[in-house]
Amino acid sequence: MKFEEIERLKRLYVYEDNLILNGYKKIAGVDEVGRGPLAGPIVAAAVILDRKKILIENLNDSKKISGKNRELIFREILKSCITWSIAKIPPRVIDDISINKANILVIKEAIQKLKIKPDIVISDAIDIKMDIKVIPIINGDEKSASIAAASIIAKVIRDKIMMNLSRDYPEYSFEYNKGYGTKEHLKNLQKYGPSKMHRMSFRGVLN
Numbered sequence: 001m002k003f004e005e006i007e008r009l010k011r012l013y014v015y016e017d018n019l020i021l022n023g024y025k026k027i028a029g030v031d032e033v034g035r036g037p038l039a040g041p042i043v044a045a046a047v048i049l050d051r052k053k054i055l056i057e058n059l060n061d062s063k064k065i066s067g068k069n070r071e072l073i074f075r076e077i078l079k080s081c082i083t084w085s086i087a088k089i090p091p092r093v094i095d096d097i098s099i100n101k102a103n104i105l106v107i108k109e110a111i112q113k114l115k116i117k118p119d120i121v122i123s124d125a126i127d128i129k130m131d132i133k134v135i136p137i138i139n140g141d142e143k144s145a146s147i148a149a150a151s152i153i154a155k156v157i158r159d160k161i162m163m164n165l166s167r168d169y170p171e172y173s174f175e176y177n178k179g180y181g182t183k184e185h186l187k188n189l190q191k192y193g194p195s196k197m198h199r200m201s202f203r204g205v206l207n
Contacts, residue, residue, distance in 0.1 A: 029146025037179030
């Protein structure tokens with residue numbers, strides 16, 4: 001690993017290291033993927049990294065990493081972390097309770113599903129009321145190793161879900177657009193109408 005990459009990764013652990021200095025040991029990062037798509041679930045991941053293990057090379061905000069590299073880093077995270085979990089909320093529930101409420105709910109569920117209860121949670125800008133202290137960090141997936149790791153887990157798993165859905169609903173090209181409102185996706189919605197995996201409350205799905 002190059003010196004520059006080691007220094008970048010050290011900066012990515014600043015929040016975690018400061019929390020360790022303040023007595024916290026089990027620090028969970030949490031993030032969600034899938035607020036904006038017209039179809040598919042919203043997915044959240046929570047992870048407690050092992051600070052004693054080697055730094056995970058190329059760990060970063062999932063949006064800044066290619067799909068191929070995300071898969072590699074995803075496997076490294078799962079091998080080296082203390083524990084991790086995911087939660088997902090389907091389109092029908094998103095329609096029933098709103099995307100904002102679904103976003104908070106899915107993050108709470110991911111935290112609650114961790115096999116080891118964290119001492120503290122850091123999230124990507126979402127302030128959540130729980131029996132565990134939660135610290136929201138603006139652009140946290142760019143500033144915190146734990147949140148970045150959670151964003152990668154959530155992104156990889158949601159992409160796999162959409163790839164699987166593309167086999168059942170080939171007319172929407174979910175394998176390419178992952179449910180987002182691309183020009184082709186909107187065109188196909190007009191042609192075929194929405195599927196049961198679409199979010200009916202989202203603009204562009206029904207009109």
